[in-house]
Amino acid sequence: MPACPALFISAPASGQGKTTVTAGLTRYHRRLGRRVRVFKTGPDFLDPTILERASGAPVESLDLWMVGEDACRNLLAEAATQADLILIEGVMGLFDGTPSSADLATTFGVPVVAVISAKAMAQTFGAIAFGLAKFRPQVPFHGVFANRVGSARHAQLLQEALPPDIAWTGHMASDAAIELPDRHLGLRQADEIDDLDARLDRVADALAATALAALPPTVDFTSTSSSDAHGSPPLPRLLDGMRIAIARDAAFSFIYPANLALLETLGATIAFFSPLADEAVPTDAHALYLPGGYPELHAATLTRNTRTAASIHAHAAAKKTIVAECGGMLYLLDSLTDIDGTQTPMLGLLPGQATMQARLAALGMQQLNGRHGTLRGHTFHYTQMTTPLDPVLTATRPHAAGPAAGGESVYRSGSIVATYMHGYWPSNPAFTAALFHGATL
Incomplete structure (x- = not known):
């Protein structure tokens, strides 16, 4: 027991x-x-x-x-x-x-x-x-x-x-x-x-x-769920054979362990690299994940690290998928302005700018409803972003009504999918697989 x-x-x-x-x-x-x-x-x-x-x-x-x-x-x-x-x-x-x-x-x-x-x-x-x-x-x-x-x-x-x-x-x-x-x-x-x-x-x-x-x-803690009583069927290997590069260091560290475990359960292999150490995206990676973190604290280093930048540009030019969340999305923008007003050029792969502010810009649970069902997650950030892109999806706040129910936008530019929302991928494995395949959401 x-x-x-x-x-x-x-x-x-x-x-x-x-x-x-x-x-x-x-x-x-x-x-x-x-x-x-x-x-x-x-x-x-x-x-x-x-x-x-x-x-x-x-x-x-x-x-x-x-x-x-x-x-x-x-x-x-x-x-x-x-x-x-x-x-x-x-x-x-x-x-x-x-x-x-x-x-x-x-x-x-x-x-x-x-x-x-x-x-x-x-x-x-x-x-x-x-x-x-x-x-x-x-x-x-x-x-x-x-x-x-x-x-x-x-x-x-x-x-x-x-x-x-x-x-x-x-x-x-x-x-x-x-x-x-x-x-x-x-x-x-x-x-x-x-x-x-x-x-x-x-x-x-x-x-x-x-x-x-x-x-x-x-x-x-005996489980009483019906799925446990009859045995849960294994998840289909929707990412079988896919190699996913993931940025992981002090600037990009907001990663749920359950998200990594799901990628592997779906058949993907994972390769980590560090933009702060100026490491390149592995050339054999089929997809790239840029998680949230603190790019605003390391903006000067990131803009100096041209080897990482060139490899991400090459990945995008090859029309390989890039999934970017929050801080990862900021890294892809034209520029990022810190709390003191210092503007630093970013990768320029996603049109737009972001500015740090003293007050919290968004906080709370959100969900995305798309053709693959509902993906749950949350948002928490201090930046405001402007972009000419129109959202392909907009999240909602599950515990709010009226205008307050509106949530974060999801943007697509070429092979890039980016949003402020941090997805909890086990909430919808099919939605997650669609993200990394670059499929319509």
């Missing part, structure tokens, strides 16, 4: 320290020799890099809408057969979004611990904990953990403020040596934090003496 100790780590809001606590707890249990599998709720490319470093295993996304309940259950059931502990990090606040972290925890019966930043508060901590625990009684609420605590006396005040039926799982002091650095899209990626392992070890040390370090209750 696929059962395993499991804990859902959430919070009342973003910025409370969920990732720090989840990664530190993972490191603590790994130091004890336990196999830990970590999952991240919702669409996220940044936190999983930290959690993967802590756990030593890929971090998959769980989302009842984007991934689907059956697929989430199957991922958890598989992990339960391999791990001694499953940790799930929530997204935003416990009840934020549709579906929310609370929905996910309730669906699978995973006990929730809320990390609450206690900086600049005392007894109000108890009120916040009470609200989180009682707002929806069906949520399997386990307890609270106080982060950024100023002193032992401060911790005592926080604990005394809790109602007696809400468990105190411990606290952690405010310490710049363990905080994870961030930027405009969220936390910095694991490879960009030079002392990440030392930070994770300090968090693990701090958590070792708390009740949070104890193994949580065991959860049964």
